[in-house]
Amino acid sequence: MKIGLAGLPMSGKTSIFNMATRAKAQTRDYLAQTDEINNGIIKVPDARIDKLATIFKPKKTTFATVEFTDIPGISNAESKSASKTLANIRSCDAIMLVVRLFPGEEVPHIHNKIDPAADLDELSLEFIFSDLEMIMNKIERLNKEMKAGKKPEMVREMELMERLRKTLEDNKFISTVELTEEEEHGLRGFRFLTQKPLLLIGNCSDDQFLSDSDSAVQSFKTACQERGWSPMLISAATEMEISALSPEEEAIFLEEYGIKESGRNRLISEAYRLLNYISFLTVGEDEVRAWPLQKGTSAQKAAGRIHSDIERGFIRAEVVACKDFFEKGTMVAVKAAGLSRLEGKEYIVEDGDIINFRFNV
Numbered sequence: 001m002k003i004g005l006a007g008l009p010m011s012g013k014t015s016i017f018n019m020a021t022r023a024k025a026q027t028r029d030y031l032a033q034t035d036e037i038n039n040g041i042i043k044v045p046d047a048r049i050d051k052l053a054t055i056f057k058p059k060k061t062t063f064a065t066v067e068f069t070d071i072p073g074i075s076n077a078e079s080k081s082a083s084k085t086l087a088n089i090r091s092c093d094a095i096m097l098v099v100r101l102f103p104g105e106e107v108p109h110i111h112n113k114i115d116p117a118a119d120l121d122e123l124s125l126e127f128i129f130s131d132l133e134m135i136m137n138k139i140e141r142l143n144k145e146m147k148a149g150k151k152p153e154m155v156r157e158m159e160l161m162e163r164l165r166k167t168l169e170d171n172k173f174i175s176t177v178e179l180t181e182e183e184e185h186g187l188r189g190f191r192f193l194t195q196k197p198l199l200l201i202g203n204c205s206d207d208q209f210l211s212d213s214d215s216a217v218q219s220f221k222t223a224c225q226e227r228g229w230s231p232m233l234i235s236a237a238t239e240m241e242i243s244a245l246s247p248e249e250e251a252i253f254l255e256e257y258g259i260k261e262s263g264r265n266r267l268i269s270e271a272y273r274l275l276n277y278i279s280f281l282t283v284g285e286d287e288v289r290a291w292p293l294q295k296g297t298s299a300q301k302a303a304g305r306i307h308s309d310i311e312r313g314f315i316r317a318e319v320v321a322c323k324d325f326f327e328k329g330t331m332v333a334v335k336a337a338g339l340s341r342l343e344g345k346e347y348i349v350e351d352g353d354i355i356n357f358r359f360n361v
């Protein structure tokens with residue numbers, strides 16, 4: 001799963017990328033607009049895995065991972081680099097849109113002032129236009145095909161495309177359209193920008209982070225609310241410094257400043273939630289591991305995440321909720337208490353299930 005950091009130029013995307021991945025990618029200075037895309041893979045912090053590793057003392061401990069990609073700013077729809085940027089965003093599974101809230105005259109800005117609501121209008125228009133263009137092309141192709149011979153599925157598809165067109169022309173995102181499972185499936189190939197899971201990051205100063213009454217913060221939150229998007233505040237400059245510390249130093253720093261959770265951890269867990277992901281766990285002497293999985297996945301499909309042989313030869317899944325395991329302390333005690341379940345292939349895996357697959361190949 002890949003999460004794209006997108007937004008207007010100079011909003012702090014690369015700073016947030018550095019904070020999330022502990023990387024040291026070049027942030028923007030006045031002179032250089034970098035066209036570079038930064039990619040980084042980060043492990044998803046998981047206290048359950050830490051705990052299981054101390055119990056099983058495995059040779060290897062593996063956390064779930066999320067891939068972040070930092071995309072240069074969208075400047076304007078006319079330029080070539082803008083369409084390249086939008087294509088890069090299209091290839092992501094979810095978008096984190098970075099909006100600048102922090103003040104500072106010295107940094108050039110698209111409206112020459114800090115105006116999160118206007119930034120959001122501009123970004124959403126770029127996305128809407130880009131999707132609309134794809135839909136218009138599709139409608140044109142369908143019209144041609146229908147002239148050559150009208151088939152019922154073409155009529156259905158045309159009806160859907162017209163519905164999406166109307167939505168976008170009304171300035172709304174495709175994610176607001178109710179789709180049947182079949183329609184949803186049919187649209188997957190388009191990778192519409194306005195259909196992707198979306199998280200709004202307000203990049204603010206330390207003062208703004210602590211003050212709810214700041215006007216930029218207010219305007220950002222209201223604009224998100226109006227559109228039904230979830231907002232999150234991060235002070236990228238400070239968090240980038242925090243993430244350059246060693247984990248021990250970081251813990252001391254956070255404690256000293258009374259910060260409950262680092263921005264990096266908040267960002268990663270939000271990313272997980274945004275993608276509707278859970279983790280199932282496997283344990284043993286060789287490896288303790290978290291496996292990311294879309295919520296609602298069956299046990300047999302989950303087995304396929306480990307190996308296609310296990311999916312194919314699936315017999316049963318032996319499932320123990322890790323909460324029960326931590327309470328009882330050992331697998332023997334869990335079984336004695338009747339808390340180990342044998343589940344079939346249709347069983348829907350839950351977050352924190354410790355699973356041992358029985359299979360036959």
Ligand SMILES: Nc1nc2c(ncn2[C@@H]2O[C@H](COP(=O)(O)OP(=O)(O)OP(=O)(O)O)[C@@H](O)[C@H]2O)c(=O)[nH]1
Nearest residue numbers: 009010011012013014015027028072073102236237
């Ligand atoms: N004061 C302050 N400055 C910041 C903050 N975040 C980023 N900056 C500064 O803003 C400038 C742009 O930051 P970047 O992270 O490079 O922004 P970007 O969105 O990646 O920019 P492009 O890739 O060029 O679109 C840099 O000079 C940063 O140091 C912040 O939270 N506070």
Ligand SMILES: [Mg+2]
Nearest residue numbers: 013014028072
């Ligand atoms: Mg950048």
